[in-house]
Amino acid sequence: MTENPKKLDSKAVAGRPDTPLLDRVRVPADLRNFSTEQLEQVAAELRAETIDAVSTTGGHLGASLGVVELTVALHAVFETPVDKVIWDVGHQAYPHKILTGRRERIRTLRQGGGLSGFTRRSESEYDPFGAAHSSTSISAGLGFAVANELNGHPDRHVVAVIGDGAMSAGMAYEAMNNAGARRSRLIVVLNDNEMSIAPPVGAMSAYLSRLMSSRSYLSLRETASKLAKKFPWGLEKTAKRAEEYARGMLTGGTLFEELGFYYVGPVDGHNLNHLLPVLRNVRDADETSPILLHVITKKGHGYPPAEASADKYHGVQKFNVITGEQVKAPAGPPSYTKVFSDALIAEAERNHRVVAITAAMPNGTGLDRFARKFPNRCFDVGIAEQHAVTFAAGLAAEGLVPFCAIYSTFLQRAYDQVVHDVAIQGLPVRFAIDRAGLVGADGATHAGSFDISYLGCLPGMVLMAPSDEAELVHMVATAAAIGDRPSAVRYPRGEGFGVALPERGEVLPIGRGRIMREGSRVAILSLGTRLPDALRAADELTARGYSTTVADARFAKPIDTALVEQLARNHEMLMTVEEASAGGFGAAVMHHLAWRGLLDGGLRFRPMTLPDRFVDHASPTVQIAEVGLDAKAMVRTVLEALAVGEREIVRR
Ligand SMILES: Cc1ncc(C[n+]2csc(CCOP(=O)(O)OP(=O)(O)O)c2C)c(N)n1
Numbered sequence: 001m002t003e004n005p006k007k008l009d010s011k012a013v014a015g016r017p018d019t020p021l022l023d024r025v026r027v028p029a030d031l032r033n034f035s036t037e038q039l040e041q042v043a044a045e046l047r048a049e050t051i052d053a054v055s056t057t058g059g060h061l062g063a064s065l066g067v068v069e070l071t072v073a074l075h076a077v078f079e080t081p082v083d084k085v086i087w088d089v090g091h092q093a094y095p096h097k098i099l100t101g102r103r104e105r106i107r108t109l110r111q112g113g114g115l116s117g118f119t120r121r122s123e124s125e126y127d128p129f130g131a132a133h134s135s136t137s138i139s140a141g142l143g144f145a146v147a148n149e150l151n152g153h154p155d156r157h158v159v160a161v162i163g164d165g166a167m168s169a170g171m172a173y174e175a176m177n178n179a180g181a182r183r184s185r186l187i188v189v190l191n192d193n194e195m196s197i198a199p200p201v202g203a204m205s206a207y208l209s210r211l212m213s214s215r216s217y218l219s220l221r222e223t224a225s226k227l228a229k230k231f232p233w234g235l236e237k238t239a240k241r242a243e244e245y246a247r248g249m250l251t252g253g254t255l256f257e258e259l260g261f262y263y264v265g266p267v268d269g270h271n272l273n274h275l276l277p278v279l280r281n282v283r284d285a286d287e288t289s290p291i292l293l294h295v296i297t298k299k300g301h302g303y304p305p306a307e308a309s310a311d312k313y314h315g316v317q318k319f320n321v322i323t324g325e326q327v328k329a330p331a332g333p334p335s336y337t338k339v340f341s342d343a344l345i346a347e348a349e350r351n352h353r354v355v356a357i358t359a360a361m362p363n364g365t366g367l368d369r370f371a372r373k374f375p376n377r378c379f380d381v382g383i384a385e386q387h388a389v390t391f392a393a394g395l396a397a398e399g400l401v402p403f404c405a406i407y408s409t410f411l412q413r414a415y416d417q418v419v420h421d422v423a424i425q426g427l428p429v430r431f432a433i434d435r436a437g438l439v440g441a442d443g444a445t446h447a448g449s450f451d452i453s454y455l456g457c458l459p460g461m462v463l464m465a466p467s468d469e470a471e472l473v474h475m476v477a478t479a480a481a482i483g484d485r486p487s488a489v490r491y492p493r494g495e496g497f498g499v500a501l502p503e504r505g506e507v508l509p510i511g512r513g514r515i516m517r518e519g520s521r522v523a524i525l526s527l528g529t530r531l532p533d534a535l536r537a538a539d540e541l542t543a544r545g546y547s548t549t550v551a552d553a554r555f556a557k558p559i560d561t562a563l564v565e566q567l568a569r570n571h572e573m574l575m576t577v578e579e580a581s582a583g584g585f586g587a588a589v590m591h592h593l594a595w596r597g598l599l600d601g602g603l604r605f606r607p608m609t610l611p612d613r614f615v616d617h618a619s620p621t622v623q624i625a626e627v628g629l630d631a632k633a634m635v636r637t638v639l640e641a642l643a644v645g646e647r648e649i650v651r652r
Pocket residue numbers: 063066089091092132133134162163164165166167193195196197299359360361383385410413
């Protein structure tokens with residue numbers, strides 16, 4: 001590892017950084033005439049620019065700082081965008097964005113209308129593949145590589161850059177298994193910084209550490225000789241081959257070699273004197289077997305506050321560049337994540353069978369706190385949602401009370417496991433689904449839009465959505481008590497409303513909603529945290545002469561059929577509201593009403609859901625208004641529906 005990364009220019013921390021060389025880089029091709037020293041300078045300026053930009057926007061800083069030199073080297077060596085560089089997850093791509101024509105917009109990162117926080121095909125021809133969920137890059141890269149073969153472009157290169165954390169997911173192995181056997185021309189750069197979001201876990205992580213410590217960094221001479229052995233068209237030939245042979249004898253083959261990859265490394269990912277020649281050699285290999293280049297980097301590299309922090313500034317708020325101090329949001333109500341975590345700890349204190357599972361997100365799910373309290377009852381399985389679900393199913397089958405805490409968007413990856421391993425077997429796995437609904441700056445890839453649709457259609461599933469944080473406490477208790485079938489609680493990102501929390505969660509009657517306010521003409525049946533807006537809408541509607549009932553559905557499945565029928569029979573209009581895609585709660589209510597014949601008699605029914613499009617990143621309030629799920633939109637929907645009704649009545 002380079003001990004002393006180029007110090008940031010003093011101007012870099014006192015305002016916009018001074019970036020004379022970076023200013024000359026409009027597109028990556030501009031890098032290709034620079035000397036190594038100049039590229040080092042570009043890297044230093046790029047780091048300063050990245051820090052400065054993220055200090056104004058917030059975002060994934062640590063991962064980006066760790067790949068500054070790698071980014072420069074890849075674009076200097078490969079002919080992007082004809083050659084493809086595919087970033088896994090895509091959260092480390094800020095320096096890549098700066099180098100690929102998006103520098104002007106870099107301070108709009110993650111803001112409404114601005115650049116995405118991840119790679120995105122529609123944003124740039126230099127983003128050949130969009131990402132945000134992890135461990136897809138080798139599969140996609142292999143697809144590009146095979147397409148190059150079939151399309152008659154055998155000379156084009158494909159580089160997938162994947163982190164050691166992302167290497168814990170099944171997809172990465174499925175891809176390597178396939179790539180190794182196909183012998184396609186694919187370069188996988190393993191960006192090993194010994195960090196996931198939290199410290200990485202599992203045997204693979206331990207293996208990589210052993211691999212790293214058992215081998216010193218390849219020197220330039222060694223690398224050349226190693227590649228010369230494999231690709232004997234130049235460099236230092238016979239003598240070095242013998243040296244390499246001896247080296248191989250000493251260290252043995254790597255797992256990657258067993259899988260059919262040619263392993264090169266480890267290489268210092270912050271040293272361009274090493275990275276550039278190694279990448280050139282790898283590029284110029286006329287061999288078709290896939291190559292795995294093991295690069296060692298440091299998350300947060302070159303920015304002391306990031307290097308010193310426990311999470312290496314994985315995700316940061318806006319911050320002060322000089323001190324590294326992040327802007328703190330004013331202390332508000334606890335987040336749903338924290339309320340869930342406290343409620344689960346309380347359940348676990350009462351019931352020693354309660355256990356918790358996370359897929360590499362201990363902090364994000366609040367299970368870090370659970371793990372501190374019950375270290376033997378909390379399992380971080382790595383970025384492995386599929387395994388997490390089936391592992392939980394096994395635990396449930398033996399009578400434990402597993403809470404599988406996975407964000408809505410990441411649970412998508414484990415859908416067959418939810419269906420086949422949990423639901424069909426009727427196993428009482430409890431899914432704690434954080435980040436349900438829109439999520440703000442992370443955008444469409446992270447939105448929890450589909451869980452009601454994909455879980456609500458499963459026979460036997462109990463699906464709950466709290467309307468506030470106190471309800472979440474009750475729902476955790478309810479889930480713990482459901483011992484004969486799977487259940488799920490979906491709750492949003494961010495803070496609760498500040499309501500008083502119960503001492504102890506109550507077990508709710510399954511499939512029963514509650515009336516919050518009685519009216520006579522309009523009924524709003526809300527699921528989840530749109531409820532306060534529904535109540536505000538009811539105020540306004542009542543003031544305009546449309547007496548409005550508001551009910552909190554609590555359950556998306558089973559739906560409260562008695563409540564639904566009563567609302568339908570006793571009101572002119574029924575509107576369901578949910579922060580989720582169409583095909584979920586509203587659809588289930590409509591389905592029931594249709595079969596009961598309750599849609600035949602003039603009831604005006606309107607299911608309010610997310611629109612049929614992916615919702616871009618923006619602030620949560622802007623997003624909610626934009627998709628038409630705020631109080632204003634509810635009022636408008638009712639008035640429009642009833643105005644149509646009144647016109648029809650007059651005409652008749
Ligand atoms: C399927 C999936 N699960 C969880 C996440 C959340 N997540 C984002 S980055 C990350 C860690 C990635 O670690 P690594 O691949 O080592 O990259 P680094 O951040 O260290 O560069 C995780 C768990 C995700 N993006 N995708």
